[in-house]
Amino acid sequence: MSTYKKMLVAIDLTEEAPQVLAKARTLADSQDAELMLVHVVEPVGYAYGGDIPMDLSELQDQLDKAAREQLGKYGEEYGIEKVNQIVTVGRPESEVHSLVKEHDVDLVVVGSHGRKGFQLLLGSTANGVLHGTECDVLAVRIH
Known part of the structure; x- marks a missing residue:
């Protein structure tokens, strides 16, 4: 089995993120791998249907700033360098594939709120990451 050299942990910013981060940190340490941390902020227009005739850029900027602050806290807590803390805007699956x-x-390490068995991944962001990426994906079950 080959060892991992660079791992990307993709998190949402919920109270469950530390479960995923702790697992990723332990695995990265055991493999002597570099750990990158990413959070993808979905564009505000998508969340509201995209047809609202108003400027949502200020809200998008606030979401981006809040995400960067929270990611910075996680980065500090889990020993991930600033250069390896990434906040980007887009669709989570596409952004992870690009990174x-x-x-x-x-x-790639992601969290999953799945059900039982293979349905653990179906219909989730983890499923989107799994299908279309060119590397291994570890889905950490959120309890």
């Missing part, structure tokens, strides 16, 4: 290629990542 995997751009940074030569060989393992």
Whole structure:
């Protein structure tokens, strides 16, 4: 079995993120791997249907700033360098796929709220990451 050299942990910013981060940190340490942390902020227009005739850029900026602050706290707590803390805007699956290629990542770690068995991944962001990425994906079950 090959060892991982660069791992990307993709988190949402809920109270469950530390479960995923702790697992990723332990695995990265055991593999002597570099750990990157990403949170993808979905564009505000998507969340509201995209047809609202108002400028949502201020709200988007606030979401982005809040995400960067929270990611910074997690980065500090889990020993992830600032340069490896990424907040980006877009669709989570697409952004993770791009980062995997751009940074030569060989393992993506995501959380999953799944049900039982293979349905653990179906219909979730984890499923989107799994299908279409060129590296291994570890789905951490959220309890």
